[in-house]
Structure formats: structure tokens, C-alpha cells
Amino acid sequence: MMVLLLEYLLLAFVSLACHMTSVAQASLTVHGASIPDVPDHHALMSFTSYIRSDPLRALASWGNFSVPMCQWRGVACGLSGIRRGRVVGLDLADLSLLGTITPALGNLTHLRRLHLPWNQFHGILPSQLGNLRELTHLNLSFNSIGGEVPLSLSNCSRLVNISLHDNNLQGIIPNKFRSLHNLKVLELHHNRLMGTFPPELGSLESLTVLNVAHNNLSGEIPGEIGKLINLVTLGLSYNQFSGTIPTSIGNLSALTYLK
Numbered sequence: 001m002m003v004l005l006l007e008y009l010l011l012a013f014v015s016l017a018c019h020m021t022s023v024a025q026a027s028l029t030v031h032g033a034s035i036p037d038v039p040d041h042h043a044l045m046s047f048t049s050y051i052r053s054d055p056l057r058a059l060a061s062w063g064n065f066s067v068p069m070c071q072w073r074g075v076a077c078g079l080s081g082i083r084r085g086r087v088v089g090l091d092l093a094d095l096s097l098l099g100t101i102t103p104a105l106g107n108l109t110h111l112r113r114l115h116l117p118w119n120q121f122h123g124i125l126p127s128q129l130g131n132l133r134e135l136t137h138l139n140l141s142f143n144s145i146g147g148e149v150p151l152s153l154s155n156c157s158r159l160v161n162i163s164l165h166d167n168n169l170q171g172i173i174p175n176k177f178r179s180l181h182n183l184k185v186l187e188l189h190h191n192r193l194m195g196t197f198p199p200e201l202g203s204l205e206s207l208t209v210l211n212v213a214h215n216n217l218s219g220e221i222p223g224e225i226g227k228l229i230n231l232v233t234l235g236l237s238y239n240q241f242s243g244t245i246p247t248s249i250g251n252l253s254a255l256t257y258l259k
Contacts, residue, residue: 039107040087041069046104047090053098053120078110086110088134094118101145106131113137117163121145125164130155139163141187146170149188154179161185165211169193173212175200182206189213189235196220197241202227211235213259218242226251233257 048062058074061067069087070077076089087108098120105114106128112135121143129138130152138153141163148171149164159180165187172195173188184206193215201210202224210228213235221241225234226248234252237259249255 039109043102043104043107044069044072044075044087046102050102051097051099053096055096058092058095058097076113083110089113089115091115092119093139096120098122100124101126101129101140103128105129108132110134112158115139117141117143119143123147125150127152129153132156134158136160136182140167142166144168148172149174149193151176153177156180157182159183163187164191166190171195173198173201173217177201178203180204185209187211189215191215193217197222197225197236199224201225205229207231208254209233212239214238216240220244221246223248225249228252229254231255235259 045063048059051059062072069075070085074090074092075087076091078084078086078088088110089112090108091113093115094117096119100123101121103126105111106126109131111132114132114135115137117139121140122145124147125140125145127150129150133156135156136158138159138161144167146168149169151174153159153162154174154176157179160182161184163185169188169191171193173193175198177183177186177198178200181204183204186207187209189211193212195217196219197212197217199222202222205228207228208230210231211233214237217239218241220243221236223246226246229251231252232254234255234257
């Protein structure tokens with residue numbers, strides 16, 4: 001009799017556990033996150049938890065049970081293949097958002113576009129952004145972000161655009177950026193960067209825009225800058241460079257803007 005009772009209780013426990021799992025999965029689906037998308041859902045909810053002020057209620061739809069995750073404001077999801085239902089874009093520009101950048105964004109492994117300019121983000125850029133191996137566009141300009149430019153961004157080999165200008169970034173320009181061979185735009189002007197201009201960046205022959213003006217860079221302008229034959233815009237002014245202007249700049253036949 002005791003054995004039968006134990007078997008009955010065990011069966012009831014298993015049935016209850018299966019029911020709870022089904023309820024939890026249904027709940028996540030209602031929240032707009034199917035089971036493969038759970039990390040994306042958690043990352044976005046973490047993003048909201050790092051926001052201290054949202055005066056325009058830009059994130060009002062986020063977490064709403066009746067609104068699927070892929071319909072939240074500023075969120076773009078893939079439509080087919082392995083990216084179907086996964087977050088591929090986060091576009092929340094000029095919304096007066098006040099807060100810091102959550103490290104959990106590094107879990108959005110299919111993210112291609114991170115566009116958050118003209119807000120009031122501060123704090124530092126988390127190194128976890130280097131986990132975004134599919135990222136092509138990074139724009140966090142016109143904020144108040146401090147700390148250093150993360151070395152880990154050099155892992156994002158698909159990056160085409162890095163716009164971090166008009167912040168409070170310090171430290172050096174990472175020479176590891178030489179591995180970003182797809183990079184076309186590197187905008188770091190109006191920060192507080194120090195050190196020398198890395199000659200290694202001369203290998204980024206795809207660059208069309210390079211602007212490091214209004215920083216505290218010092219030393220000589222390296223001759224390797226003349227290898228950037230596709231440059232259209234070059235900003236070097238308002239730094240503390242010394243020495244002579246390298247004659248190799250004359251190789252930049254596509255250059256139309258030099259400051």
C-alpha cells in the first residue's frame with residue numbers, strides 16, 4: 001500500500017512539473033519571446049532596468065504582456081533563418097533616456113545595429129559588447145559615456161561604423177582596431193582620449209571617415225595614415241600633435257575634408 005502511495009505521489013509531482021513548465025513557456029510566448037528568444041528577452045528587460053529616467057515613455061511597450069517583444073519600440077527582429085524572431089536591431093535615438101548601458105546587451109548575439117545617440121547615457125561601455133560578433137553599426141554618440149573604448153570591440157570583425165563621438169571617453173585609441181578590416185567610419189572626436197595615434201590603423205584601407213579631432217592625442221601623426229587611400233574625411237585638429245605633417249597625406253586622393 002505504501003509503495004502504491006509513493007508511486008502515486010511521484011506521478012502527481014511529475015505531472016505538476018510538466019504543467020508548470022508548459023505554463024512558463026506559454027507565459028514567455030505571451031510576453032513576445034518564444035523559447036529560443038529567452039536570452040534576447042532577458043537582455044532587453046535588463047536594458048530597461050538600467051534606465052533611470054524615460055521622460056518620453058519610449059519604453060512603455062517593453063514588457064507589456066499584450067505586445068510581442070519584436071513589436072516593442074526600437075526593437076527590430078530577424079524575419080527568416082536562424083535570426084527569425086531574434087533581436088537584430090536596437091534603435092532608440094534622441095529619446096532623453098537616462099541611465100547606463102547594461103552588460104546584458106552582449107547576450108544579443110544576432111544584433112547587427114545598436115543605435116542610441118542623443119540620449120543621456122553615462123557610465124562605461126561594457127566589455128561584453130565585444131560578444132556582438134554580427135554587429136555592423138555602433139552609434140552611441142552625443143551621450144555622456146566615460147571610461148575607455150573597450151578593447152573587446154576588436155572582436156566585432158563585421159563592424160562598418162563606430163560612432164562614439166561627443167562623449168567623455170578617456171584612455172587610448174586601441175591599436176587592436178587594426179583587425180576591423182570592414183570598418184568604413186571611425187568617429188571618436190570630442191572626447192578626452194590621450195596617447196598617440198596608433199600607426200596600426202593605417203591597415204584599415206576601407207576607411208572613408210576618420211575623425212579624432214578635439215581630444216588630447218599627442219606625439220607625431222604617423223606616416224601610415226597615408227595608406228588610408230579611401231579616406232574622404234580626416235579630422236585631426238584640436239589635439240597636441242607635434243612634429244611635421246607627414247607627406248604621405250598627399251597619397252589620399254579621395255580626401256575632400258581635412259581638419
